[in-house]
Amino acid sequence: MNNESVIKSRFEENGKVFETGAPVTGAVSIENAVAVGFGDGSIRFFWPDHDPLEVQAHSGAILSIASSNDGVITGGQDGRFLKISTNAEVEEIYNFGTRWVDNVAAYESMVLCSSGKNVYIWSDENDKPKILEHQSTIGGIAIDQNGRRIAVSCYGGVTLWRLEKNKWKSSKFAWKGSHGKVGFSPDGKYLVTTMQENELHAWRIRDKASFAMSGYPSKVKSFTWAGDNPYLVTAGAKEAICWPFDGKEGPKGRKPLCIASGGQQNATFVESLPGEKAVFAGFRNGMVLLSELSEHPNDVLIQNPTGSEVSNISISPDRSHILVGDSKGQILWSPLWEQ
Amino acid sequence: MNNGCICCTVRGDLIRILGGLMKRADQLDAIIVETTGLADPAPVAQTFFVDQDVADRTKLDAIVTVADAVHLSSQLGEHHEAEEQIAFADVVLLNKIDLVDQSQITGVKDRIRKINPYTKIIETNRCAAPLDEVLGLNAFSLDRVLEVEPDFLDSDHDHEHDDDVTSVSFVSDTPLDLEKFEKWFGNLLQTHGQNILRSKGILDFKNEKDRYVFQGVHMLMDASPMGPWPEKSIRNSRVVFIGRKLETMNLKEGFESCKSD
Numbered sequence: 001m002n003n004e005s006v007i008k009s010r011f012e013e014n015g016k017v018f019e020t021g022a023p024v025t026g027a028v029s030i031e032n033a034v035a036v037g038f039g040d041g042s043i044r045f046f047w048p049d050h051d052p053l054e055v056q057a058h059s060g061a062i063l064s065i066a067s068s069n070d071g072v073i074t075g076g077q078d079g080r081f082l083k084i085s086t087n088a089e090v091e092e093i094y095n096f097g098t099r100w101v102d103n104v105a106a107y108e109s110m111v112l113c114s115s116g117k118n119v120y121i122w123s124d125e126n127d128k129p130k131i132l133e134h135q136s137t138i139g140g141i142a143i144d145q146n147g148r149r150i151a152v153s154c155y156g157g158v159t160l161w162r163l164e165k166n167k168w169k170s171s172k173f174a175w176k177g178s179h180g181k182v183g184f185s186p187d188g189k190y191l192v193t194t195m196q197e198n199e200l201h202a203w204r205i206r207d208k209a210s211f212a213m214s215g216y217p218s219k220v221k222s223f224t225w226a227g228d229n230p231y232l233v234t235a236g237a238k239e240a241i242c243w244p245f246d247g248k249e250g251p252k253g254r255k256p257l258c259i260a261s262g263g264q265q266n267a268t269f270v271e272s273l274p275g276e277k278a279v280f281a282g283f284r285n286g287m288v289l290l291s292e293l294s295e296h297p298n299d300v301l302i303q304n305p306t307g308s309e310v311s312n313i314s315i316s317p318d319r320s321h322i323l324v325g326d327s328k329g330q331i332l333w334s335p336l337w338e339q
Numbered sequence: 340m341n342n343g344c345i346c347c348t349v350r351g352d353l354i355r356i357l358g359g360l361m362k363r364a365d366q367l368d369a370i371i372v373e374t375t376g377l378a379d380p381a382p383v384a385q386t387f388f389v390d391q392d393v394a395d396r397t398k399l400d401a402i403v404t405v406a407d408a409v410h411l412s413s414q415l416g417e418h419h420e421a422e423e424q425i426a427f428a429d430v431v432l433l434n435k436i437d438l439v440d441q442s443q444i445t446g447v448k449d450r451i452r453k454i455n456p457y458t459k460i461i462e463t464n465r466c467a468a469p470l471d472e473v474l475g476l477n478a479f480s481l482d483r484v485l486e487v488e489p490d491f492l493d494s495d496h497d498h499e500h501d502d503d504v505t506s507v508s509f510v511s512d513t514p515l516d517l518e519k520f521e522k523w524f525g526n527l528l529q530t531h532g533q534n535i536l537r538s539k540g541i542l543d544f545k546n547e548k549d550r551y552v553f554q555g556v557h558m559l560m561d562a563s564p565m566g567p568w569p570e571k572s573i574r575n576s577r578v579v580f581i582g583r584k585l586e587t588m589n590l591k592e593g594f595e596s597c598k599s600d
Binding site for chain 1: 351352354356359361362364365366390391552
């Protein structure tokens, strides 16, 4: 899509562009690499200092990717739940046959995935997975910062599982509708979900007080946490909408910060810059901006429009590089700082 | 929406699965959604229009219903889903015709036409139909509304309405008034959208050189001018409604009242 009138950003000048031909479906940091999952079932590892490595892992799209102790774990449309090391060793943790493995997550040596209505948990001690059952197909799973709680979203709300005396005990956080991605706030006090409507839902875990964050012109496909407050940074609008989660009531009755306002289209992916009060926002037309978490933010152009929706932005573990992936399979891998 | 208007429901699980399939869109020619025999087709169809992500990346091609020539008549009386599946169908595969005689086939076809006069009926054994008659039909495009004319819209249908789901159609040779039509039609869908399963029409508005075409599923409506009337064609307005309790909606009076002065 680059034509001559477009001025390249510093990141496009200094970075490398890869056309992989398959949609980017997810990415995570692992050791000193960023691992990217694709719609054709492949995984690619990107390193700051040497060429990427491609591993053909699944025979259908990769639906979910997470990093574990000793490799990335992936769930695919081929029914396989895999662990893949950075030197391309593929280990099958479990095979669900024809059923998709929709979500995966890990905490230290514990790995889990969802397929259909069940969550399957593998921990050190036993080979057989522990199964947590739910009433409908699972939209998202998340593990809290201590590995003691698992949040599982599905139709009608979130089930929060707590490990007590080696048993998983559940409590329900109900809200009508279809819930997708789920996450804990960094302090572990709130649960947040994306919904099939153009809104997010949140609960304060202590008393189950719940509230909606709405007003988006499109679906909220991505959220992250940024800053010390912290802010819940969300896609779905022409700007990155950042809800303040400090104080007793969080964002209830308060206005969000709206940053990264230079995009012409709705944001489809957001990511924070670790250690900084700054946020990357990727848009439906492929544009990516870096913006400050403030009332009057400065925006920096990372990537010009490519014509394809930004489906992932990841920062390398050493914070030296940024990876931008889109729904057509273009990857920008670029140094983050002036050299 | 999932928790919104009852006649604009979408299927959350369908959206999730279509979203997953889109991740390997380059490897797919088409997606065939097979519902159970007792499914209401409307939420499935509406998902393709209501959900923005799905609408952006997919296109509903056609609704194909398999009807059992032996049992259809009794099923229609027992399960309203059976009527709905006929009412929504762009194509009906009338199957197992080897097990019935010609008079039975005619009877069943009449029954189908009464519910849905503009569906295409293909007689089959073991559903053996040419693929190009069930796939790639583009039945939800407005262009197609213009093409499907044979049984659709030749005159006011005058059947005895013993089925729950029925159809009516009207023709007007007098041009319609755009403002009056929008008001009547908007109000009609708001009030009765739940009972109007499908609607289609070609409209001739006064002082407009273009043909207007619409088609809808319950309250969801797709409408657009489709270019000028062809020189030799008769300019008139034709609409058809398929639904329940149509007789309570004063459709004829409403349509007549849209005629320009």
